Amino acid sequence: MKRAIERLGGFVLAGLDWLGGVAILAVTALRVGPRRPFGWGDIVKQMAEQGFGSLPITTFISLFIGMILTWQFAWALKDFGAVMTLGYAASLALVRELIPTVIAITVGAKMAAGMAAELGSMKVTEQIDAVAALGANPIKKLVWPRVFAATFATPLLVVWGNVVALGGGMVIGEKWGVPAGYFYETYIDMLVPLDYIATLSKGFIFGFIVGIIGCYQGFNAKTGTEAVGVATTETVVATSICVIVADFYLTLVFF
Amino acid sequence: MSAPDPIIRFDRVCKSFGDHVVYEDMNLSVFAGETLAIIGGSGQGKSVCLKMLIGLLRPESGDITYRGESVLALDAEGLRQLRKRIAYVFQGGGLFDSMSVFDNLAFALREHTRLTDAEIRTRALRCMDMVGLSADMLDGMPSMLSGGERKRVAMARAIVMEPEPEVILYDEPTTGLDPKNIARIGRMIVKLQRELSVTSVVVTHDMPTAHRVSNRIAMLYDKKFPFVDTADKMWDSSVDTVSDFIHGTLRKAADGPTQ
Numbered sequence: 001m002k003r004a005i006e007r008l009g010g011f012v013l014a015g016l017d018w019l020g021g022v023a024i025l026a027v028t029a030l031r032v033g034p035r036r037p038f039g040w041g042d043i044v045k046q047m048a049e050q051g052f053g054s055l056p057i058t059t060f061i062s063l064f065i066g067m068i069l070t071w072q073f074a075w076a077l078k079d080f081g082a083v084m085t086l087g088y089a090a091s092l093a094l095v096r097e098l099i100p101t102v103i104a105i106t107v108g109a110k111m112a113a114g115m116a117a118e119l120g121s122m123k124v125t126e127q128i129d130a131v132a133a134l135g136a137n138p139i140k141k142l143v144w145p146r147v148f149a150a151t152f153a154t155p156l157l158v159v160w161g162n163v164v165a166l167g168g169g170m171v172i173g174e175k176w177g178v179p180a181g182y183f184y185e186t187y188i189d190m191l192v193p194l195d196y197i198a199t200l201s202k203g204f205i206f207g208f209i210v211g212i213i214g215c216y217q218g219f220n221a222k223t224g225t226e227a228v229g230v231a232t233t234e235t236v237v238a239t240s241i242c243v244i245v246a247d248f249y250l251t252l253v254f255f
Numbered sequence: 256m257s258a259p260d261p262i263i264r265f266d267r268v269c270k271s272f273g274d275h276v277v278y279e280d281m282n283l284s285v286f287a288g289e290t291l292a293i294i295g296g297s298g299q300g301k302s303v304c305l306k307m308l309i310g311l312l313r314p315e316s317g318d319i320t321y322r323g324e325s326v327l328a329l330d331a332e333g334l335r336q337l338r339k340r341i342a343y344v345f346q347g348g349g350l351f352d353s354m355s356v357f358d359n360l361a362f363a364l365r366e367h368t369r370l371t372d373a374e375i376r377t378r379a380l381r382c383m384d385m386v387g388l389s390a391d392m393l394d395g396m397p398s399m400l401s402g403g404e405r406k407r408v409a410m411a412r413a414i415v416m417e418p419e420p421e422v423i424l425y426d427e428p429t430t431g432l433d434p435k436n437i438a439r440i441g442r443m444i445v446k447l448q449r450e451l452s453v454t455s456v457v458v459t460h461d462m463p464t465a466h467r468v469s470n471r472i473a474m475l476y477d478k479k480f481p482f483v484d485t486a487d488k489m490w491d492s493s494v495d496t497v498s499d500f501i502h503g504t505l506r507k508a509a510d511g512p513t514q
Contacts, residue, residue: 121352122351122352125347125349125352126345126346126347126349127349127350127351127352129306129311129343129345129349130343130345130349130350130351131351131362132311132338133309133311133338133342133343133345133349134338134362134363134366134412135335135336135338135339135363135366135367136362136363136366137331137335
């Protein structure tokens, strides 16, 4: 019993230590990042890698989420003879919740894992120390462009994901006898400005979480190539948990 | 006549990682223009010494001074300026994999100067020439280079700053190289020291290189540098701990320093 409590205590302390480390990195990145030179070259490179590089998977996932959810709703609504309300039913779930969250957990975790692996490898091979030794600030040079790019690329991907999911829903709607135009109109009709604000805000915040966790995990990778693998795996888990928790609180704030 | 003031001074420095104590009241001085080799067993913390000097690691207590100014008291801008004057050649080269050789060399110049790319290229070519590398390597990627070439590119990157650095720190510059490249790197260290009049600190456990390139050798033992002397005297030392380490027997390593 005592050992179990000790283990639990150790787990809690390690979690708090991790959260503190992430918070300090976030504050430092926000403090040193916006200073001149802004580092547009590095930011554009990261935006291209993280944003454009994630378009295919975002498209694929969003299309299938849109189709699956619409199918499920259609299946449920047909018993009530309310299949024509399919657009109303699908829009809120997709725009408010599923698209931003699933994109952050899948595409975002991919981004974060990539950052953790790249920065972890750089740490192991002393490239991060080399950045500092050459007189540059590693947080400004390495963390800031990645966090900035993730923060702004994720909402753009969420917007694109919403468009694709709507398209997927329209395809399935046709299958259940709901004309695509009608599905579109009811889908959009259900949404209010707050829903657009919520889906974009979630994109921004999830993107920031993804960026900062990926960079923190990379910077804190232990030495050895195996450690990079561990850091990458932990990043996916940490990102997923933090996104889900943040999603809960954001939902409480918005709705 | 009094001895000259050291350019670098470690004064009663203590450093540990968790329970592992690396330095305990460690003192060490490096004089302008000399090449000091730091020797000692693997994992004892030789590189830690170099990293503390440029502020990559911070000791728990004691002081480290460069030209009489405490490194530990420097703010971020102070450290940035210090790192323009003290260059660091990392063990594996520390080259940025995602950048070309040219971009690696240009990194510090872009960070600290307003030179144009053409001016940077001219300077990079001169540094490549100084370390015996051909100009056509400049546009290649670090992954295309051999181990010896990577180390020499790292040396070129270390001296590329304008003005040239006052001190070059070499972290295990010959590790993982074949005898021919070890000799070549040794010659480069001596050449750069002579041509640029820099002060050099070479961390190594390659004894022939330490003897060949350095004026003095400091041996890390029991968390301090109890043995610091000229390279020849250290090479011929009658102190068991020193001669055992230098000549490779290490038979009394666990017994502590003996006279």
